Amino acid sequence: MFGRISALSRKKLVLLTAWLTAIAGIAAILAIATSGAAPSQPLGAQNGAPVRVPPASAGHADPPDPGAAAAAVAPRGPPAASPADAAATRAVLGGDATLARILQGIPYRVTSISPWTDAAGDGVLGTAVDIQLDSPLTATTELPGVRFDPDGITYRQLTIPVHVTAATTFRLLVDVDARQVVSAMPPDATLSPTPDTHGLYRAPGDAHGS
Numbered sequence: 001m002f003g004r005i006s007a008l009s010r011k012k013l014v015l016l017t018a019w020l021t022a023i024a025g026i027a028a029i030l031a032i033a034t035s036g037a038a039p040s041q042p043l044g045a046q047n048g049a050p051v052r053v054p055p056a057s058a059g060h061a062d063p064p065d066p067g068a069a070a071a072a073v074a075p076r077g078p079p080a081a082s083p084a085d086a087a088a089t090r091a092v093l094g095g096d097a098t099l100a101r102i103l104q105g106i107p108y109r110v111t112s113i114s115p116w117t118d119a120a121g122d123g124v125l126g127t128a129v130d131i132q133l134d135s136p137l138t139a140t141t142e143l144p145g146v147r148f149d150p151d152g153i154t155y156r157q158l159t160i161p162v163h164v165t166a167a168t169t170f171r172l173l174v175d176v177d178a179r180q181v182v183s184a185m186p187p188d189a190t191l192s193p194t195p196d197t198h199g200l201y202r203a204p205g206d207a208h209g210s
Helices: 002-033 068-072 083-095 097-103
Strands: 108-117 124-148 155-175 180-185 191-193
Touching: 083 108, 083 124, 083 155, 083 180, 097 124, 097 180, 108 155
Parallel strands: none
Antiparallel strands: 108 124, 124 155, 124 180, 155 180, 155 191
16 A cells, blocks of 8 residues: 555656756746846846837837948048040040159059049149059159249249159159149158259259249
8 A cells, every 4th residue: 555655746846857957947038038027127238238229119110320420531542533534534644754754664553543623623734643663663753843923823833953862652743734744853852952042942944942
């Protein structure tokens, strides 16, 4: 008799254990499924990191990223010249005697061609060209330059006698209509004036500094 009662108790104990295990499993699943539904602290304050609040109702998109507008207008470098001006510029560079004299046969490549505007930035005078030399240039030479007149629109050409030391880049200004390189300048750090000139700038053909 006691054996039958003991066997019955063991059977009930097994069933009770299985039932408790099932309940525990269901509770664990519910805990995982609802773990993100109700945060223990307000949105935007969890772990010190900002949290985007979901839309108030279906059909409403998330608000735009506050940085998107600034990124859309961020500067992206100088604007490119028109294809026609770029083609005309390359033709001028290939045949300009002044540029050939300055570079002394050193090969170069064009890295950018952008519009060259007047002092106010309203009118396009030609193109501004950046070139990279294949080897450094060191020479005593005369560089072409420009100086705007007081109206800020017209300019006059200058001849600039200088020493150039280890220049590997130049910024050129090309008057596309005149088909001429009117300015050729390496970085300022590579320039120094020649001792036999009274002024750094003088007009072409003018022996007096200005």
